[in-house]
Amino acid sequence: MTAVFGDFLRPAGEHITAAVSIRDDRSAEAAFGVIPQFGRLLSTLARYVGDLPVPDEFEAAMAGSLSPEAQTALDARIALRRGTQSLRHAMNSLGDVVIDDSHPAVRHLSAAADFLAAGRDLLQTHFTNGPRGARRDRSYWAQVITSRPVTAALLGELADCALQLGPWAARLLVAGTMERGVPAATLLDLHTASHCTWVAGATVQSAQRNHPPTADACRLLSAIPANFPPPRVAPSGREQVRELCDGVVITAERLRQAALRFAPYARWPPTATSVTWRKDALASAIISHASQVILRTLTERAKQLAAGAAIGTQLHNAADAMSQTWPQWRAITHHWDILSTGIYRGTGTSAVATEFGDLVLRIGRLAYRNEHWTPACGDTSLIRDLADLAPALSDMISVMAAVHTAADAVTCIAIEDREAVYTAATGCQLYMPTRLLPDGCDVPFPYTPALQSRADALLAGYDTALKASTGVTTALDDLAVATKATTSALALARQASTAQAQGRDGQRRTLRFAQSRSTAAGNDVAGGSPRHGQAKNPFLLMRGGGRPGSARTLTK
Amino acid sequence: VAGVEVIQARLREASSLAELLAVSFDAFEAIRVLARSSEDTVPGLFAALMTTADAAVDGREAITIAPSLSWAPGSTPFASPAAADPGIETITDALAALGALLNEGWPMLRSVRPYRATVWRAQKPPGRPAESIS
Numbered sequence: 008m009t010a011v012f013g014d015f016l017r018p019a020g021e022h023i024t025a026a027v028s029i030r031d032d033r034s035a036e037a038a039f040g041v042i043p044q045f046g047r048l049l050s051t052l053a054r055y056v057g058d059l060p061v062p063d064e065f066e067a068a069m070a071g072s073l074s075p076e077a078q079t080a081l082d083a084r085i086a087l088r089r090g091t092q093s094l095r096h097a098m099n100s101l102g103d104v105v106i107d108d109s110h111p112a113v114r115h116l117s118a119a120a121d122f123l124a125a126g127r128d129l130l131q132t133h134f135t136n137g138p139r140g141a142r143r144d145r146s147y148w149a150q151v152i153t154s155r156p157v158t159a160a161l162l163g164e165l166a167d168c169a170l171q172l173g174p175w176a177a178r179l180l181v182a183g184t185m186e187r188g189v190p191a192a193t194l195l196d197l198h199t200a201s202h203c204t205w206v207a208g209a210t211v212q213s214a215q216r217n218h219p220p221t222a223d224a225c226r227l228l229s230a231i232p233a234n235f236p237p238p239r240v241a242p243s244g245r246e247q248v249r250e251l252c253d254g255v256v257i258t259a260e261r262l263r264q265a266a267l268r269f270a271p272y273a274r275w276p277p278t279a280t281s282v283t284w285r286k287d288a289l290a291s292a293i294i295s296h297a298s299q300v301i302l303r304t305l306t307e308r309a310k311q312l313a314a315g316a317a318i319g320t321q322l323h324n325a326a327d328a329m330s331q332t333w334p335q336w337r338a339i340t341h342h343w344d345i346l347s348t349g350i351y352r353g354t355g356t357s358a359v360a361t362e363f364g365d366l367v368l369r370i371g372r373l374a375y376r377n378e379h380w381t382p383a384c385g386d387t388s389l390i391r392d393l394a395d396l397a398p399a400l401s402d403m404i405s406v407m408a409a410v411h412t413a414a415d416a417v418t419c420i421a422i423e424d425r426e427a428v429y430t431a432a433t434g435c436q437l438y439m440p441t442r443l444l445p446d447g448c449d450v451p452f453p454y455t456p457a458l459q460s461r462a463d464a465l466l467a468g469y470d471t472a473l474k475a476s477t478g479v480t481t482a483l484d485d486l487a488v489a490t491k492a493t494t495s496a497l498a499l500a501r502q503a504s505t506a507q508a509q510g511r512d513g514q515r516r517t518l519r520f521a522q523s524r525s526t527a528a529g530n531d532v533a534g535g536s537p538r539h540g541q542a543k544n545p546f547l548l549m550r551g552g553g554r555p556g557s558a559r560t561l562t563k
Numbered sequence: 564v565a566g567v568e569v570i571q572a573r574l575r576e577a578s579s580l581a582e583l584l585a586v587s588f589d590a591f592e593a594i595r596v597l598a599r600s601s602e603d604t605v606p607g608l609f610a611a612l613m614t615t616a617d618a619a620v621d622g623r624e625a626i627t628i629a630p631s632l633s634w635a636p637g638s639t640p641f642a643s644p645a646a647a648d649p650g651i652e653t654i655t656d657a658l659a660a661l662g663a664l665l666n667e668g669w670p671m672l673r674s675v676r677p678y679r680a681t682v683w684r685a686q687k688p689p690g691r692p693a694e695s696i697s
Contacts, residue, residue, distance in 0.1 A: 282621075289617050293610045300606070337602065340613065344595060344620050350628050371610060382614045385655075387607035440627045444636035453627050453634050544595060 013229025015126030015477035016345040026115035028380040037106035044116035046094035053087035079214040090203030097196035132234035154503040166211035173205030230496035239248035255409035259416035285343035292361040297374040302326035325482040335472035411483040584632040593641040595619035
C-alpha cells in the first residue's frame with residue numbers, strides 16, 4: 008500500500024505527547040540531549056509552515072493587507088524561524104558539553120522529528136521546482152495540499168505540536184537542571200525558542216478558534232498519499248472479486264500517475280500519435296460499459312442487502328450516468344476510425360496503454376463471470392451473479408470503490424488526451440487515408456489532411472465525453488461519501504482541488520485556453536495560409552483552397 | 564452478408580501484391596464497418612466487437628503505408644448492413660471468414676517486406692522523412 012501522510016503525522020504527535028509527559032528528573036546531560044532534538048523539531052515545523060502558499064515577509068509588507076489565514080501562517084512562520092535560529096545559536100554556544108541521547112524524552116523527540124520530516128518529504132513528492140525555482144504541481148493531489156481547508160488542517164496539527172513543545176521547553180529552564188555550568192546566552196536562547204514555539208502555536212490556535220478545520224479536511228490531510236506509483240500487479244486470471252477490486256485501485260492509481268508523468272511529452276511526436284488516443288478511447292468505452300454493468304448489478308444487490316433507499320437511488324443514478332458515458336467514448340473511437348496522425352512510427356506500448364489494458368481486464372472480470380475474460384473474448388460475456396459480485400454490504404462498497412477509482416482514472420486520461428488532441432488538431436496534424444476519399448481527388452500521399460469539420464467533430468466529441476465522465480465521477484463521489492468508502496478521500500480531494508482551482512488561477516487558465524482556441528479557429532476560417540515553410544503540406548494547401556473543389560467534395 | 568462475398572472472392576483471386584493490398588484494405592474496412600454496425604446489438608459482445616473494429620483500423624492503417632498500395636482514392640466503400648438484414652451470428656461468421664482469409668494472404672506480404680521497404684524509400688513523398696515499414 009502507498010504510504011499516506013497520516014502514517015507519519017499520527018506517530019509524530021504520539022511521540023511528542025509521550026516526550027512531554029515524562030516527568031522524572033532528568034540529568035543535565037539528558038537535558039542537553041533534548042536541545043538538538045527540540046531544534047530538529049522546530050526546524051521541521053518551520054519548514055512545514057515555510058512550504059505553505061503564503062507571501063514571504065517582504066512580499067507581505069509590500070502587499071498591504073493579507074487575508075486572516077495568510078497573516079496567521081505568516082506570523083507562525085516568523086515565530087518558528089526565530090525559535091529555530093535561537094536554538095541553533097544555543098547549540099553553538101553549548102560547546103562540547105556531554106550529551107545523553109538515551110533518555111526516553113530525547114528518543115521520543117528524535118522519533119517525532121524523524122516522522123515529521125518524513126511526512127514533509129511525502130508532501131513534497133507532489134511538487135517539483137520549475138526552471139526558475141518556482142514550485143510546480145506534480146500530481147493531482149498538489150492542489151489539494153495547497154487548498155485552504157487542508158492548509159488550515161495542517162496548520163492546526165502543527166500548532167498542536169508547538170503548543171505541547173513550547174511550555175515543556177520552558178519547564179526545562181524552570182527545573183534548573185540546565186543552569187549548572189551552562190552559559191547564560193544558551194539559557195536565554197532556549198528561553199526565546201520556547202517562547203517563539205508557544206507564540207506560533209497560540210497564533211494559529213486563536214485564529215482557528217472560531218473557524219476550526221473541518222473533520223473532512225483533517226481526514227483529507229491524513230489521506231494524502233506519497234506521489235509514487237504502487238508496484239504493478241499484473242492480472243493473473245485467478246483473481247477473486249476482492250483481489251480484482253484491490254487490483255483496480257492499484258492500476259487506476261498507476262494510470263493516473265502515468266498520465267500526468269507523460270502529459271508533457273504526449274503532445275509532441277513521436278509519442279503524440281492517434282494510435283495512443285484511439286486505444287485510450289477504446290479502453291474508456293469498454294471500461295465505462297463494463298462499469299455500467301457492475302453498477303446495475305450492484306443496484307439490484309443493494310435491494311437484496313437492504314442497503315437503504317438512498318444508496319439504491321445513488322447507485323441507480325451512477326449507473327444512469329455511466330450509461331451516458333460509454334456511448335460518448337464509442338463515438339470518439341468512431342471518429343478515430345477515419346482520423347489519424349498519419350504514419351505510425353511504432354514507438355511501442357506506452358506506460359498508459361499497459362495500465363489501461365490491466366484496468367480493462369480487471370473491470371471486465373468484475374462485471375462478467377468468465378475469470379479469464381478479455382475484451383477480445385469471442386464468447387458472449389455473461390454478467391456475474393449478484394451474490395457472487397457482492398456477498399455482503401462491505402463487498403458492495405469495495406466494488407463501488409473500484410468502479411469509482413476506474414472512472415476517475417478514465418477522466419484523468421480524458422483530460423490529458425483532449426489537450427493533446429487539441430494540440431494536434433490546431434497544429435494541422437490530423438489526417439485520413441487518401442484511399443478513403445471519393446474518386447477524382449488527386450493527392451499524391453498515403454494520407455491527406457483531415458477536414459476541419461472532422462477535427463471539430465472529434466474535439467466536440469471529447470468535450471461531450473469529458474462532460475459525461477465528469478458527471479459519472481461526481482455521482483460516484485457522492486456515493487463514496489455516503490457509503491464512507493475508501494475512495495471518499497478521492498471525492499473530498501476533488502472538492503478541495505476544484506475549489507482551489509476556481510479560487511486561484513482557474514479564471515486565468517480558462518481565459519488562456521479560450522484565447523488559444525479562438526486563435527486557432529481564426530486561422531482555419533481564414534484559410535490557413537502556409538507557414539513555417541510547409542507550403543507543400545497538403546493539409547495547408549487544401550485548407551487554403553489550393554486544390555480547387557477537393558475540400559468541398561470530402562465532406563462525407 | 565451482402566458485399567462480404569465479393570471481398571472474399573477478390574481476396575482469393577488477388578494475383579499481385581498491389582491487388583492483394585488493395586483488396587485487403589477494403590476487407591479491413593468491411594470488418595470495421597460490420598463490427599461497428601453490430602456493437603449495440605448484444606451487450607455481451609460489445610467489447611469484442613469494439614476490439615474487432617479497432618483491430619481492423621490497425622490493419623487498414625498498416626496497409627495504408629505500404630508502398631505497393633496505390634494511394635489513389637477509390638476504395639470500394641463497404642455499405643453498413645441494414646438493421647433488418649443479417650443476425651449477429653451471420654455477422655460474426657462473416658467477420659471470422661474475412662479474418663481467416665486475410666490471415667492466409669499475409670504470408671505473401673511478409674515475404675516481400677524488404678522489397679516494400681526499398682520501394683517506400685524510393686517513393687517517399689517530398690518533405691517527409693523516410694519511414695521504416697515495421
